Amino acid sequence: MQILTSSNLNTGPVQPTIQPLLITGANGTLGQAFRRICAIRGIETVVLGRQELDITDPLAVERALTQYNPWAVVNAAGYVKVDEAEKDFARCYRENTTGPAILAAACAYRDVHFLTFSSDLVFDGRKSTAYVETDLPRPLNVYGNSKRLAEREVLQCMPKALVVRTSAFFSPWDEYNFVYYALKAGYQNHPFEAADNVLISPTFVPDLVNVSLDLLIDEECGVWHLANQGSYTWAELARLAADIGGLDTAFVVPKPMHTFGLAADRPVYSVLESQQGNLLPSVEHRLHGCVGEMMHALRTTPDEPMAVAS
Numbered sequence: 093m094q095i096l097t098s099s100n101l102n103t104g105p106v107q108p109t110i111q112p113l114l115i116t117g118a119n120g121t122l123g124q125a126f127r128r129i130c131a132i133r134g135i136e137t138v139v140l141g142r143q144e145l146d147i148t149d150p151l152a153v154e155r156a157l158t159q160y161n162p163w164a165v166v167n168a169a170g171y172v173k174v175d176e177a178e179k180d181f182a183r184c185y186r187e188n189t190t191g192p193a194i195l196a197a198a199c200a201y202r203d204v205h206f207l208t209f210s211s212d213l214v215f216d217g218r219k220s221t222a223y224v225e226t227d228l229p230r231p232l233n234v235y236g237n238s239k240r241l242a243e244r245e246v247l248q249c250m251p252k253a254l255v256v257r258t259s260a261f262f263s264p265w266d267e268y269n270f271v272y273y274a275l276k277a278g279y280q281n282h283p284f285e286a287a288d289n290v291l292i293s294p295t296f297v298p299d300l301v302n303v304s305l306d307l308l309i310d311e312e313c314g315v316w317h318l319a320n321q322g323s324y325t326w327a328e329l330a331r332l333a334a335d336i337g338g339l340d341t342a343f344v345v346p347k348p349m350h351t352f353g354l355a356a357d358r359p360v361y362s363v364l365e366s367q368q369g370n371l372l373p374s375v376e377h378r379l380h381g382c383v384g385e386m387m388h389a390l391r392t393t394p395d396e397p398m399a400v401a402s
Contacts, residue, residue, distance in 0.1 A: 117169030147191035164205035188238035217359025233356035263297035288346035293319035
């Protein structure tokens with residue numbers, strides 16, 4: 093947990109002099125990115141991990157809101173293992189549906205702004221043009237359905253909530269993303285298999301966090317799509333990143349998605365656009381900015397066995 097507040101000399105619990113932004117999911121990619129960007133932007137935060145706050149426990153949520161008195165809550169927590177969710181569905185629904193609904197109800201009662209995140213996997217991929225906010229969700233897997241239900245329950249509890257659908261993270265701030273895995277494989281001269289028949293909207297995490305914060309501060313509400321401009325297959329994304337990184341792209345092995353034997357079905361097309369306009373820059377522009385950082389990290393980090401990207 094991190095609390096960015098001014099301290100004083102009194103003993104015992106201290107209410108922040110300025111209402112903070114409360115962020116859940118402290119240890120995840122999104123939670124860590126919010127922590128970093130809020131510090132840069134001078135936004136005081138309380139960042140809580142699972143051990144400090146179980147978002148599926150209404151009493152724990154109430155205690156946290158009473159203790160920290162935030163002006164807004166950002167829910168960056170959740171179950172992210174798409175394939176494991178097919179069997180571990182009870183936990184997936186608890187963390188991705190029940191938790192956000194509990195947070196939304198508590199925020200609505202206190203008139204506290206609330207932001208939570210959804211996914212392109214709420215769609216079935218049968219469109220051939222980009223999905224917008226008004227398209228009807230029809231998920232193909234448990235994870236996507238947990239997000240669909242969360243959207244519905246959050247907005248029923250709190251119509252003023254902000255729900256951001258997004259997709260396919262990449263970021264220079266941690267290695268748990270597809271682009272880093274692809275670059276690592278190329279740098280180590282290992283073959284890298286990637287789906288060549290699935291189109292997605294890659295999303296640069298710092299852009300996502302900054303624009304989400306702007307929308308929250310502006311008191312926007314409802315469902316918004318935030319993804320960087322451009323659509324790519326996973327194989328195209330790997331090749332583009334490798335090319336920008338100065339690598340020979342021959343290590344990328346394109347394969348149809350079904351040959352990976354994944355437990356959860358994926359939509360073959362889940363490109364996102366927004367009816368509110370394109371708020372994020374192009375994928376290629378952001379890759380040019382972050383691939384260099386990733387390649388530097390690879391060159392200065394001892395070789396380790398390749399992780400498996402899901």
